[in-house]
Amino acid sequence: MTTKEVSPDQDVPPKKASKKNTRSNNSRVAVLHAAERVVQKLGPGRLTIDAVVTESGMSKGGILYHFPSKSALVEGMINHMVEESNRRVAQLVEQLEGEANPTVRALIEVQGGSWVEEQSLSRALMAAAAQDPEHIGKVRDNKRLFVERMQAESQDSDDAILLWLAADCMAINKVLNISCFTDEEEKRLHARLLSLVDKLSAKSRT
Amino acid sequence: MTTKEVSPDQDVPPKKASKKNTRSNNSRVAVLHAAERVVQKLGPGRLTIDAVVTESGMSKGGILYHFPSKSALVEGMINHMVEESNRRVAQLVEQLEGEANPTVRALIEVQGGSWVEEQSLSRALMAAAAQDPEHIGKVRDNKRLFVERMQAESQDSDDAILLWLAADCMAINKVLNISCFTDEEEKRLHARLLSLVDKLSAKSRT
DNA sequence: TTGACTGTACCGTCTGGACGGTTTATAAAA
């Protein structure tokens, strides 16, 4: 509602469909990564187009060619990161085939991994929350999806969800730089989470 | 390091010690509440002094008298909300005297309560994260305090901490408007958290 | 030729904050 029409559904603003390795898409992704770095370095409140220009080395015109407005840029960040996160989770779920509660396991694993610190969804989320609360809906929808999967995977789905929430909170704290745990504590808590999932799986198997 | 010296330790900018009902302190608190409302209505990225001017009805000069910079305002919000949150938790802990794991219980109770939606620490936190990442240290310190209390209260302190994290995450999600739960689910999860604390207490008592 | 840019110049708006002036509370002096 802010800007008219930016990129209706997909993660691609120019005309053609998403051929992944076009020159256009490569620099597009480069812009998104630069934006992430800006948020990481300066905080979500100082994500400006000019900052992305500096960080990416691209010209302002170039940036605005890919993302016709700042809102579109933020939307792009959200989409990109949701997709990346989902890709990782899906990959882990696949590896965990056969085990009980694969989704919770995968979510906890991904959120405990180092990826969270580098390019986190939370970071884009902060940027969005700071400037374009509208785009957050997508994140909520995505979360809901996982909730429903967990509910399908377990009778004690509430317990699974709580474990996921705990992992999520640790990830958010980390990104917001308010994590009050030592590395050791963090590892221990993470391990404990996984072992609790095991317990949960064992219980529901009986 | 941004502004020279604002309010070194206390939550009071003028000279004298904190007589709670001075005219000054009243309008000071009024400004803070107005700032909270602004963040609630417009999002942390649109917290501006002028917005607080409009919301509070006070003049810009008046605002800047109490908080000589925007950074000081955000710092004030953080302090005020940390204190308010701690007050509530302390009050609940007192009520729970005798029960096991009082701190976790109190934290979960407070974070599940309606207070979170009205004037939450998270909101100030968002504002800080958006603009002045420096002030976040105080929040981290405060969290650490609770962690250590929980560790003192229980042998299974890690489990207690995980429960707290789950509750925290629900609260954050709510405030960021990315909570993917229905009201019913939320209540159920909250109740489940409390019952899990009971289990924890029972286990450690044996 | 076309798509993918670069580079520069520019505009309107918003924002933090400085500043000078005015009102109000308080308390001492008359």
Add this chain to the structure above:
DNA sequence: TTTTATAAACCGTCCAGACGGTACAGTCAA
């Protein structure tokens, strides 16, 4: 009690810089 002094509390305006965004002429590889 009234007057006066003084500082705190507050007002309203102004300004420089930042920011989002436009426009447009030119470059350069595919």
